[in-house]
Amino acid sequence: MKQQSLVTQFRMTLVYIILSTLFVSMITYAAAAFLFVNALNKKSINPENHYEQQIPKVENYVHEEGAAVLSSRGQDKLKELVHGEGFFYQAADHSGNIMHGTYEEQIFDSQQKLYQRLNTTFHIKGFYVHVIPVIDHMGKINGAVSLVYKLNLPAVNNSSLWVSIASLFLISAPFFYMILFTILFSRNYAKKISHPLQVLADGSRQIKMKNLDFDIDYHAENELGELCTAFNEMKEELKQSLSAQWKLEQDRVEITEALAHDLKSPLSIIKAYSEALSDDTDVDEEQKQYLTVIEENIEKSVLLVNQMQYTSELESSGAGVVKGPVNLLEFLQRKIYDYDLQARRKNIKMILEIRNDEIPDTVITDVNKLERILDNILSNSLQYTPAGGKIRIFVKKHNQFIVYRISDTGMGFTSMDMEKAFERFYRGDEARQSQGGHSGLGLYIVKQLSELLGGSVKIENLSSGGACVSFSHSWQ
Structure with missing residues (x-):
């Protein structure tokens, strides 16, 4: 088929x-x-007409006995001859009055009706009725014996x-x-x-799991066979398309890694020469200011190169997670201390709030990746928070996760930021860029690392103004 x-x-x-x-x-x-x-x-x-076959026997008896069948002596013999759940009789005088019988409902209500039915068979209330005349020795009709019966198997076989x-x-x-x-x-x-259909469903699940090395093993010259063939063709086209895309992505990662690596050497040389000029050469204040700007931008460039290189490592190898025990309270206090000098320069107050009753003494996580997440978020907050502002770091435990909520009093996120902030190389609007160049990789790295640590990340704007970044990771 x-x-x-x-x-x-x-x-x-x-x-x-x-x-x-x-x-x-x-x-x-x-x-x-x-x-x-x-x-x-x-x-x-018994056959269906079994009772009907008994009629001749009863007729012979009635004819032989004559008027005696109407008496009590004839009653006993009739009961003996007429028996069964579907076989009854009724003996009546010449006026139709019941003398005796097993069928109790009166059949004839007048002499005329009785005489009309003599020696006939008729149907009444689901029964057949055969009327036998009772004739005495003088030839006079004294009455009749009516045999009432059914013609069906259950009745003749006593149901x-x-x-x-x-x-x-x-x-x-x-x-x-x-x-x-x-x-x-x-x-x-x-x-x-x-x-x-099951084969197609299995194939769909394989594609969902990003496995395209399979074949739909079903061949038939019908609609389902055509569907399976089309599915195979689609899978092959998808495989070719994704292979090309994956190759382009791999090439991009390799180019980024090579570019980041190649940029480090000239940047290091420029930095060394600028430091040498500052330390070993007599320069005036204006020249010294120029060298300071050069050194600051070299530092920014090195930071951007490092971010690009780290992003490539994440994409190419997945940056395996190495978990270990860490005292979260001490770690966070040290991290806040690291940024305290930079915050005080802008007169920004950093506030750390931890629910000590909820946070475990020891958390099992990859401390290096956690530190990189916090560095990216805190550096962004310091960059976009105006002088005299605040940065609040709130930490709590929720089920199997440690949740961090880092908010500031800056300008907050734009609608475009909310949509694309986690995309690679997204740099935001011009207003934010004007406050200092960045690679557009910070929140992208935060998202990748949070997911590696078993958590998630989201951004929002506070009702009072300012941006808020929340992320989480498993604590064991």
Whole structure:
């Protein structure tokens, strides 16, 4: 069926269900007919007209006894001849009045109606009624004996339970077979459809896990086969596209590393010569000022080169995490002390708030990466916080994470910053750039390192004004 379309397969499945239902139903009816005939021959069950076959025997008795059948003596004999859950009698006089019998509802309410029904069979309230005239020895009609009976298997077999069940089964057999074969064939049909769908789902999961070295092993000349073939082709195109993209990315990383490495040497030479001029040469104040500007910009350039080199290392090798124990309180106090001189030069107050009751005495983390995260955030805050401002570092423990919230009283983030601040080489708007050049790698590095340490990072603006950077890392 792999060579057939899904519509054709569905139609064939429907045909198989109908044909199988008809075939098995015919076998069932044939078997039931055979068993029924065999049971009749062995007298195991009575035929539907069993009670009707007893009528001649009762007629002979009525004709022989005559008017005596209306008496109590005739009552006992009639009860003996007419018995069964679906077989009754009623003896009535010539006016239709009930004398005795097992059928209690009066059949005739007048002599005329009784005479009209003599030696006839009619239907009343689900029963057949055969009327036998009672004639005395003078040939006069004294009344009638009415035989009331049913013509169906349960009635003639005293409502045998197995007969009722068999009859019900024969009626419902086609519906039962229809349901059964629908389940069987539809399951088979669904299996043929679900297999390629499962293969496609597995392929999608492989792509999600960035694995393109797999093949969709399903081939058929139908819609699903075409879909699998198209999926394979898409995967190959994606593989080629990503391979080219990955190669370009690798080339970019290598070029960045090479550029950063090559820039270090000339920058070191320039720095050495500028220091030599400052220390060993008589220069006037204006020249000294020029040398100071040169040295400051060399320091900035070296910092930018180091950031570029570190970013390349992150992207190329993942910068493996080396965790170890660290006293977080002592570490943060030392880090604040390192930036205290730079903050005091701008009259910026740095405030460290730690919930000591929540922070563990010892935290297990990569202290070098944590220090680099804080250096990037604090240096940005110091750069963009105006003189006389504040920088607040708030630290707390939340579940399995240490959460840091570093806020300042600067200009805050623009809407473009909020959208692109974590992108590589994003440098912000002109207003922020005018306060000092930067590589646009600071928050990008913060994001990469926070995720390496099992945490995350986000930025926001405070309602009172100023920027806020929050990041977290696991503490064990």
